[in-house]
Amino acid sequence: MASSSLIFSVLLVFLIATASAVGNFNQNFDITWGDGRAKILNNGQLLTLSLDKGSGSGFQSKSEYLFGKIDMQIKLVPGNSAGTVTAYYLSSQGPTHDEIDFEFLGNVSGQPYTLHTNVFSQGKGGREQQFRLWFDPTTDFHTYSILWNPQRIVFSVDGTPIREFKNLESMGVPFPKNQAMRIYSSLWNADDWATQGGRVKTDWSKAPFTASYRNFIANACVVANGKSSCTSGSSWMNQQLDTTGQSRMQWVQKNYMIYNYCTDFQRFPQGLPKECTVA
Numbered sequence: 001m002a003s004s005s006l007i008f009s010v011l012l013v014f015l016i017a018t019a020s021a022v023g024n025f026n027q028n029f030d031i032t033w034g035d036g037r038a039k040i041l042n043n044g045q046l047l048t049l050s051l052d053k054g055s056g057s058g059f060q061s062k063s064e065y066l067f068g069k070i071d072m073q074i075k076l077v078p079g080n081s082a083g084t085v086t087a088y089y090l091s092s093q094g095p096t097h098d099e100i101d102f103e104f105l106g107n108v109s110g111q112p113y114t115l116h117t118n119v120f121s122q123g124k125g126g127r128e129q130q131f132r133l134w135f136d137p138t139t140d141f142h143t144y145s146i147l148w149n150p151q152r153i154v155f156s157v158d159g160t161p162i163r164e165f166k167n168l169e170s171m172g173v174p175f176p177k178n179q180a181m182r183i184y185s186s187l188w189n190a191d192d193w194a195t196q197g198g199r200v201k202t203d204w205s206k207a208p209f210t211a212s213y214r215n216f217i218a219n220a221c222v223v224a225n226g227k228s229s230c231t232s233g234s235s236w237m238n239q240q241l242d243t244t245g246q247s248r249m250q251w252v253q254k255n256y257m258i259y260n261y262c263t264d265f266q267r268f269p270q271g272l273p274k275e276c277t278v279a
């Protein structure tokens with residue numbers, strides 16, 4: 001009995017260890033567009049997207065996930081990145097899709113990126129929150145994480161939570177929990193709106209623009225043929241923000257949040273969305 005439970009524990013530790021191993025881009029992702037502008041390098045350890053006047057580029061995960069804790073390290077387009085948008089998100093398919101978004105809006109040299117976030121549930125988004133970062137996201141890789149479990153979605157940057165979207169189905173707010181999602185990323189030109197409201201255009205003399213990705217880690221439930229790889233017992237399935245996480249998030253929201261749909265009374269003259277009315 002004791003020895004079999006020991007073997008079981010050893011096996012379990014092994015399974016958890018392999019599940020959280022750094023993913024290989026060749027194994028986990030497909031380049032989906034860009035005609036050679038997206039590249040998987042260093043035996044699958046690095047992926048780069050590029051954008052020039054002809055096109056942007058993008059990739060998507062081979063797997064579909066239903067809940068997980070997903071980390072990606074990204075180094076954003078350096079220098080004059082005005083007009084460029086690097087999107088990194090989870091999304092399901094179809095008109096009533098769910099989506100969890102990070103979007104990085106470039107800027108002219110020396111001016112800050114905007115980190116734009118949104119959550120769509122059953123086809124409805126409009127839940128934008130935007131942030132500045134407390135570091136230059138172009139000089140090094142930083143970790144952008146999504147914790148998604150049945151109770152909440154938490155966006156984190158280098159382990160610091162910046163946004164939480166709670167499951168408030170009890171109040172009639174749909175929550176993404178039935179549709180499996182793929183991971184997508186793309187680098188594209190959005191100079192009609194992205195930088196300073198579209199006033200600053202992409203400087204094509206600086207092209208190609210490049211963003212880099214590494215150290216993808218998915219502790220996540222993979223859905224294939226209608227079946228989930230997950231058994232109960234993954235620690236992140238019930239994870240919530242502890243008091244440290246909550247106070248870190250408050251620090252970010254107080255000092256680095258630049259837009260919050262939940263305080264945009266002009267936009268919602270009939271009243272704020274329901275999820276905004278709870279603390």
Ligand SMILES: *[C@@H]1O[C@H](CO)[C@@H](O)[C@H](O)[C@H]1NC(C)=O
Pocket residue numbers: 105106107108111112113114194195196197
């Ligand atoms: C770019 O920099 C300007 C000036 O600091 C700022 O107002 C703007 O929000 C920044 N970000 C974007 C995406 O325009």
